[in-house]
Amino acid sequence: MMNTADLIEAFAKHRGDAIVISGRGGRHWIRQSDTALDIPLGDPAMGGHAGFGLGLALAQPNKRVVLFDSEGDILMSLGQLPTIAEQAPANFYHFVLDNEVYATTGGQPVPGSKIVDYAGIARSSGYPRAMSFSELDEFTAALPGIFAAPGPVFVSCKVYPEVENTPIGQRVRWRKKSAAQVVADLRGALGAG
């Protein structure tokens, strides 16, 4: 198991000029970078981050798009994986933070959390590259190779859960902008706004 903060810090060294959809790693990524190319959307509707990443990667083929998804999101929308594989965006790097629980609702177990092989599902869905990591040193060592070859690539990462039991209304809000403003700022930075 890895700490998400450590994983995010290791990735940051390889970010380059990529667009980063920070997803379930958002509260950690915002400490690393907070520009118009950093896309903290919160949770618009669970299960959709992979689709958003696909759309953005297709729209911006000359920029790497990195997404930090979760296994709960993946399970909600497994059918997005064949769509991503069929479209095959070479600039899409799909990381999954697998903490085996629904952390934001109190840590209840995700169905199949101990038995599902997410990288195997991605591979069977047509991702040309899919891999799994549970140790930080192995993950860190693999990062240059992950970004050296074209995507779409699926990288499943076992992480410790960061369980939240505080009522939602009392939680610390780390996001500085609305999701709509994040998208508007991105479009402005890309010259599309």
Add this chain to the structure above:
Amino acid sequence: MTAANSLSPETVMAQMKANGVTDIVWLPDSETNFLYLLMSSDPDLRLVGVTREGHAMSIAAGLFAGGRKPMILIQNTGMLESGDSIRGWLMGLDVPVVMLVGYRGYTRHGVITDTVAHYTERFLMAFDIPFYLVENDDDADRIAIAFKQAEQTRKPVVVLVGDEFHGFNR
């Protein structure tokens, strides 16, 4: 039924092109086969097929965020399934997108042949999503109106394709 009172796929395609659509995010329904043949033969139009209609919403949002102009093509059954994704990914992110929605079960007589038609307009009103009904080629200008309204409001607008005329089939 005659060609004059049907909605031709060429008319729908012409509206897509005239309004600058770059990508179609879609899941086939029974009325759209010939439209599919037209779309897939257009080298300037990217088709992104989904396996569940709700997936189309976040994909369209990502395409828009990256500067493209997507259109969503689904059936009303899938639209009902997609409620939370429409709310979160389209309305929440201010995505100005037109959704062309097959109106399964609709008849102009008011005699509903499928329960999904009973709930379709009620669903759209509950979500406060503007919609236009298109039944034949004479209605096609409503598609352009939908595009304009989406741009002005920065929200999704629905075009319901009346099912009775089976205009996409031949």
